Amino acid sequence: MPESYIYSTRSIVVRTIQGIGSREREGLAAVLNSAKGPVSVDLVVKTLGIGRPAATSLLSKWTRKGWLVRLKRGVYAPVPMGSRTADISLPDPWTIVPSLYAPCYIGGWSAAEHWGLTEQLFRTVIVISGKPVRDRKPVVQGTPFWIKTVRAAALFGTKAVWRGTVRVDVSTPTRTLLDMLDDPALGGGMRSVSEMLRNYLRSDSRDLHELMTLADRLGNKTVYKRLGFLLEHLAPEEEVVLAQCRKRLSAGDSRLDPALGADVLVTRWRLWIPNGWKLGHDQ
Helix, strand or coil: CCCEEEECCCCEEEECCCCCCHHHHHHHHHHHHHCCCCEEHHHHHHHHCCCHHHHHHHHHHHHHCCCEEEEECCEEEECCCCCCCCCCCCCCHHHHHHHHHCCEEECHHHHHHHCCCCCCCCCCEEEEECCCCCCCCCEECCEEEEEEECCHHHCCCEEEEEECCEEEEEECHHHHHHHHHHCHHHHCCHHHHHHHHHHHHCCCCCCHHHHHHHHHHHCCCHHHHHHHHHHHHHCCCCHHHHHHHHHCCCCCCEECCCCCCCCEEECCCCEEECHHHCCCCCC
């Protein structure tokens, strides 16, 4: 009998898919027909009208037999009917995000891809979550995730999208840019972020008034330094926004990108930049 592999976020368990009886099959089919996204203990309780201990036992049995894979405690994903093994990848990784990390939204480069702000392809899915998590870089069924945790009050500026029957919140194009100006790593570094900002400025989503409004709400004044510096080169005609950024500068000097060197201080923006970013009058 062929072997199959069920992946958890930390280990690989070798397991073969086993048959189930007609009654079990009917119960599993009812649960899967009711599921919108991953399968939970509560869903089994509601669908089959049984208690939580019985539901937990059923889920454990279906997992042992290879019909479900465990994503985390109490949350499972179905193995497609007809599959010869339980070695499955997630057909759409976004669909499991609400069940695992809510309250949350898809952000960073994942959102930038969704809105067409970049042509780069990123394998890791970025999730901004208001839920404390221990493992911030889990791998679920072969898909890497990066979970950035924030206070719940920072979960704003999102739009709901539907992935099949699952509703998933994703940061708007403007909020996506704000998050990457706040933390350049979410965009793959400031060079990548600057290109996404360039694309944003050329897009129908461009709304610098909204960007400033959301930045005020977020409260990280380093954002104004980075945005002002970049706008000065990408859109110098935006004099009103540039003036607003200057008025909001915090005391002290910050880095354009914490992951890069800090060789030149642009005093008017109180911003350290690498030598490679030195452009003409940046002194």
